[in-house]
Amino acid sequence: MKKQFDVGVDICGVPWKNRIAAASGTYNFRESSRYYDPAEIGCITTKGVSPEPWAGNETPKVAETPGGMLNAIGLANRGLKGYLSHDLKPLKDAGATVMANVVGHTTEEYCAVAEGLADSDVDLLELNISCPNVKEGGIAFGTDPRTAAALVREVKKRSGRKPVLVKLSPNVTSITDIAKAVCDAGADGLSLINTLIGMRIDLKTGEPVLANGTGGLSGPAIHPVAIRMVYEVRKALPSIPIIGMGGVMTGADAYEFLLAGADAVAVGTAALLDPAAPPRIARELETILFDNRANGV
8 A cells, every 4th residue: 555645744844735845946926926826835945045146147048958948047146135135025924935945155155044044034944055166176065975964064053943955966976875964964854856967059050059058957857867866865764854856747746756755846847837837736736645545545
């Protein structure tokens, strides 16, 4: 008999009304709230926030691919002060559960954001450890267990009572090694996976389509990779809260993540195609869960 799931879930001590979140970088209050109430889904993960404003990468920043898309937005954001006044406040006023995606180029930058959010109304922090560690020669924090663990330890010292989840990069040899390292360092939960690295070439110019050259591949094409990594991490870490993400387009896709071991599921690329996708997927998942319970599955 398959495991039965309740509609709602507790993530690191924070109750969610359902198991669906909006993934970082895919929700904008001004635009998205035209399609659904942010309190309608379990959690809104806001786009990455850095200590000071980041301009992001040059255009073109987005390219379509079969079964997905590439993006090289570059984590453009208003900085911590702008986030607190412009991004966080309207969401909390609307009654949303909010997870802030934290970014930085150095440990000090990550810690500055965590400290700035420690006494805010944010419910959870999500460390995006795919940023380059400038002091380590540009290596991404999330590709080296030692570097990732050191970052988590320092952030936990400054995050107050906020639960800290770590968003894992799939661009590693062993996802479980990174997961174990950050959990041993004090991470309260995990989000996985971030995007895969990809590239498209313009057939007329012979040059990369994206100005950045490479970009993050997301969408249905990465779904099987994400399922496999969630499954592996759950086997290695039976009790850590996990938010699964990667190519979730339907309630069935979300349910597959639950079966793989995730506690909740984030919707990203689907919301760029259909802004109302997160609540739709939440309803579809709810139907699956109720049907399974009614049938004793």
